[in-house]
Amino acid sequence: MKRTEADCIIIGAGPAGLKAGTILQSLGYKIFILEKEYQPGGKLLLWNTLFPHDESAMEILNPLLKDQKKNIMTSVQIETITKSPEEFTVADQNQTIYTSPALFISTGFKPFNAGRKEEYGYGIYDNVITSVELEDKLKNNNITMTNGKVPGKVAMIHCVGSRDIKVGNEYCSSVCCITGIKQAMELGKRIPGIQVSCLYMDLRLNGRFYEDNYKMAQMSHKIQFIRGRLSETNEDVDGSLVIRYEDTLAGKPAKMIVDMIVLLVGMQLDKSVSRICPLINEQTGTDGFFGTGKIDFSSNPQKDGLFFAGACTGPKNITESMNEASRVAFEVHHFLKNSLISEIHDRHDRFRLQNS
Amino acid sequence: MIGMTDFGFKIHKDQLLDQDRPNVAYKEMIEKVPSLSLCISCGSCTATCNSSEMTGMGFRKLHLYLKTGLYVNLKRGLKYCQYCGKCWLVCPRGVNTRKAIVEMKRIFEIYKT
Numbered sequence: 034m035k036r037t038e039a040d041c042i043i044i045g046a047g048p049a050g051l052k053a054g055t056i057l058q059s060l061g062y063k064i065f066i067l068e069k070e071y072q073p074g075g076k077l078l079l080w081n082t083l084f085p086h087d088e089s090a091m092e093i094l095n096p097l098l099k100d101q102k103k104n105i106m107t108s109v110q111i112e113t114i115t116k117s118p119e120e121f122t123v124a125d126q127n128q129t130i131y132t133s134p135a136l137f138i139s140t141g142f143k144p145f146n147a148g149r150k151e152e153y154g155y156g157i158y159d160n161v162i163t164s165v166e167l168e169d170k171l172k173n174n175n176i177t178m179t180n181g182k183v184p185g186k187v188a189m190i191h192c193v194g195s196r197d198i199k200v201g202n203e204y205c206s207s208v209c210c211i212t213g214i215k216q217a218m219e220l221g222k223r224i225p226g227i228q229v230s231c232l233y234m235d236l237r238l239n240g241r242f243y244e245d246n247y248k249m250a251q252m253s254h255k256i257q258f259i260r261g262r263l264s265e266t267n268e269d270v271d272g273s274l275v276i277r278y279e280d281t282l283a284g285k286p287a288k289m290i291v292d293m294i295v296l297l298v299g300m301q302l303d304k305s306v307s308r309i310c311p312l313i314n315e316q317t318g319t320d321g322f323f324g325t326g327k328i329d330f331s332s333n334p335q336k337d338g339l340f341f342a343g344a345c346t347g348p349k350n351i352t353e354s355m356n357e358a359s360r361v362a363f364e365v366h367h368f369l370k371n372s373l374i375s376e377i378h379d380r381h382d383r384f385r386l387q388n389s
Numbered sequence: 390m391i392g393m394t395d396f397g398f399k400i401h402k403d404q405l406l407d408q409d410r411p412n413v414a415y416k417e418m419i420e421k422v423p424s425l426s427l428c429i430s431c432g433s434c435t436a437t438c439n440s441s442e443m444t445g446m447g448f449r450k451l452h453l454y455l456k457t458g459l460y461v462n463l464k465r466g467l468k469y470c471q472y473c474g475k476c477w478l479v480c481p482r483g484v485n486t487r488k489a490i491v492e493m494k495r496i497f498e499i500y501k502t
Contacts, residue, residue: 152479192481196481196482197481198480198481198482198483199478199479199480199481199483234429234431234481235429260432261431261432261436262431262432262433262436262481263433263436264433264436264437264479265436265437277436277437278432278433278436279432279433279434279435279436279441279447279449280432281430281431281432281435281449284445284450285445286435286436286438286441286442286445286447287436
């Protein structure tokens with residue numbers, strides 16, 4: 034059994050965990066970043082380019098990984114997390130034990146399982162794919178259908194697994210709208226003459242420069258935006274897909290024949306950590322993400338040493354995730370400093386008591 | 390007195406929706422079916438509706454007609470419903486559409502109970 038001590042254990046080596054790790058390390062703390070996958074990067078690894086500036090995901094990941102390599106433990110399956118008054122104890126599948134006074138949870142999200150929206154045809158028809166799979170195709174520069182042909186007409190379906198009471202996710206996943214627009218433009222750039230239609234309920238482009246992307250999609254790439262939610266997908270004899278929706282602005286039910294459907298899947302909390310630790314599970318909000326989402330005005334917000342940041346506290350883009358991680362990293366710093374001060378005071382008191 | 394209509398002109402009613410007029414039916418409906426106020430007009434109900442393809446009608450429109458006080462259109466639309474309940478199955482906001490249609494029919498005395 035191996036036992037290692039640190040000042041802070043970070044669970045999840047995604048953008049949030051890595052950012053917090055970089056900051057805490059620069060402040061002189063000893064940290065460990067535990068990652069369940071075989072390589073660090075989290076969901077950033079699934080993405081090719083990022084909105085709104087079309088930056089390469091790897092260019093964002095590499096500086097985050099710099100100077101962090103020795104702190105990251107990959108392929109770690111956490112089995113137990115326990116808390117004593119002083120510290121957290123995390124044990125993994127190899128019985129390696131990590132202890133630290135602060136625990137930083139940045140376990141992120143997992144994409145919505147599109148198969149649960151059976152009527153959309155994911156897992157039933159070949160050319161119904163998710164945004165994650167399209168990103169993989171873009172990464173490999175191989176945007177083809179199962180018959181090897183290049184699609185001529187694509188429908189992007191917004192809000193799959195978001196804002197839907199029937200699948201239990203009533204929140205907005207916030208980044209799928211802009212992801213859809215980014216991917217639609219990407220398709221337009223790679224395949225000349227492709228027709229892309231976006232079927233939306235509401236377009237929520239609430240970030241900086243997102244509106245520019247929207248305009249660019251309309252102007253330069255002639256992406257069609259249709260206000261209507263997909264009702265069902267059917268396959269035609271030739272393998273093309275027939276979709277039904279209502280064009281709510283025209284006020285008429287409508288159908289469209291497309292070659293490929295891209296489902297813009299929403300975010301869900303990755304429950305792998307909350308499942309094994311009741312203490313963490315307690316912190317789940319009504320929407321299924323961690324924390325309360327409120328501004329904390331107390332001077333010492335996390336007395337118990339448990340911190341959350343990144344997409345596990347609600348759907349976020351990479352910038353927001355890293356910003357939150359930086360803020361929470363300083364809360365960790367504050368917490369560790371305070372506990373150090375109180376420890377020194379305790380020792381001082383004990384020393385005086387012994388000598389009096 | 391001679392008016393323009395005597396020379397063959399017609400006076401049209403304006404096309405404005407008068408939102409100052411009290412919408413009694415909508416108020417009553419919201420009380421009876423509170424989930425109705427959750428509608429975001431996504432159109433899932435119409436797209437899945439059995440009779441929308443031939444009639445162009447759907448729950449989204451019925452709700453819109455009720456909300457805007459277009460009761461004549463609403464009455465015309467209400468009779469197409471076959472109570473299959475597919476609109477209720479697909480609604481992402483959980484609006485109790487079938488109950489809403491029953492209540493609307495009661496209010497507009499399409500059938501009495």
